[in-house]
Amino acid sequence: MSSDDKTTTSSSSQNPQSDDDQTDEISKPSPDFNEDDNDDTEDETETEEQKLQVQITTLKDQLLRALAEQENIRRIARRDVDNSKSYAVTSFAKSLLDTSDNLSRALEAVPEEHRGDGDNSVLSNLYEGIQMTDSGLTKALLKNGLVKFGTVGDVFDPNRHEALFEYVEEGKDAGTVGQVMKAGFELNKRVIRPAEVGIIKKP
Numbered sequence: 001m002s003s004d005d006k007t008t009t010s011s012s013s014q015n016p017q018s019d020d021d022q023t024d025e026i027s028k029p030s031p032d033f034n035e036d037d038n039d040d041t042e043d044e045t046e047t048e049e050q051k052l053q054v055q056i057t058t059l060k061d062q063l064l065r066a067l068a069e070q071e072n073i074r075r076i077a078r079r080d081v082d083n084s085k086s087y088a089v090t091s092f093a094k095s096l097l098d099t100s101d102n103l104s105r106a107l108e109a110v111p112e113e114h115r116g117d118g119d120n121s122v123l124s125n126l127y128e129g130i131q132m133t134d135s136g137l138t139k140a141l142l143k144n145g146l147v148k149f150g151t152v153g154d155v156f157d158p159n160r161h162e163a164l165f166e167y168v169e170e171g172k173d174a175g176t177v178g179q180v181m182k183a184g185f186e187l188n189k190r191v192i193r194p195a196e197v198g199i200i201k202k203p
Contacts, residue, residue, distance in 0.1 A: 093146045093187055096137070100148070101182060103134040145188040150180045150195025160184060162194040166201040174202040 184195030
């Protein structure tokens, strides 16, 4: 036997390894693989999804709030514009109230017996002219939304009437207007001057 054959035989006897052993080594899982790592990855994925869902909910809520706020701003702006259009003539209308009051006083100053076809034709014609002027002014004010109110017999309304005094008068209900000292005016259903009145009170 040669020296090379002896060396080969010795090596084979020192490292005997069957095919089954080799298969077992291959089938063994790698020591670096860990199932816990896979679970951790899934947990992290779920956590990220939850964070994204929270962010979506938050952004949606912020968007709805912003849209609601914009709608409120538009509504307020429309209301302001409408009010500006409706009450733009308030200052001008108030300046005409004194003129209307003066015409009313002039009509009341003419005695009743001279208001028709009486003996004094000049005074009668004057009364008729003043009455026509007052009627024309009232129509012009009404056309622009300015309405005169305050008549005897109206139920007293503190939002529309200013009570100057109270007095007792038989035949009239307590709490009603007995005398009108100055007519009130409202512009587009908003009182710009309350009527100055005397109120009937209980005896």
